[in-house]
Amino acid sequence: MTNHQNITKSKRNLNIVLSTMFSLFAIIQLNDPDPTLWFSLYMIVALVSIISNYTSIHRIIIWVLIIGYSLYASRYFFYFFDWLNTEHKEEIFGKMVYEKPYLEGSREFIGLIMAIGALFFQVGKKDTH
Incomplete structure (x- = not known):
């Protein structure tokens, strides 16, 4: 059986939601100072999510993506930590403030x-239905 035949309806639906959500995230990034990078990062996740509904993606590829994204995320961890220690956490939903780089870094x-x-969702236990 192929992955397409084994995937449950709930996983298939969640993949559609994830693909749609990350496609929208990618589109929103087009007005970012570095749109190519962020568009690509989010669009890769969108594509992996939707492609997983139709064919099996080798787990090694997904693990490489997870490791790469994790290493890149570690670059922003201390911004996130700084934001967690601020008094006005609602600022994260506001405009980018150059005097507060932890806001964009946290986002x-x-x-x-x-x-x-x-991506972890894609390497979860294989469906048996």
């Missing part, structure tokens, strides 16, 4: 953690 860290989570 990028959170986005990467979400992408890593979506």
Whole structure:
């Protein structure tokens, strides 16, 4: 049986949601100062999610992506930590403030953690239905 035949309806639906969500994240990044990087990072997750509904993606490829995204996320961890120690956490939802680089760094860290989570979903236990 192929992965397409083994995948449960709930996993297939969640893959559609993940693909849609990360495609939207990618599109939003087009106004970022470095749009190519962030568009690519999010679009890769969107493609992995939707392709997984139709064919099996080798786990090594997904693990390489997880490791790469994790290494890149580690670059932003201390910004996230700085944000956690601020008094006004709601600022993360506001505009980018150049005097507060931890805001953009935290957003990028959170986005990467979400992408890593979506990739981990793809290496989860194989469906048997």
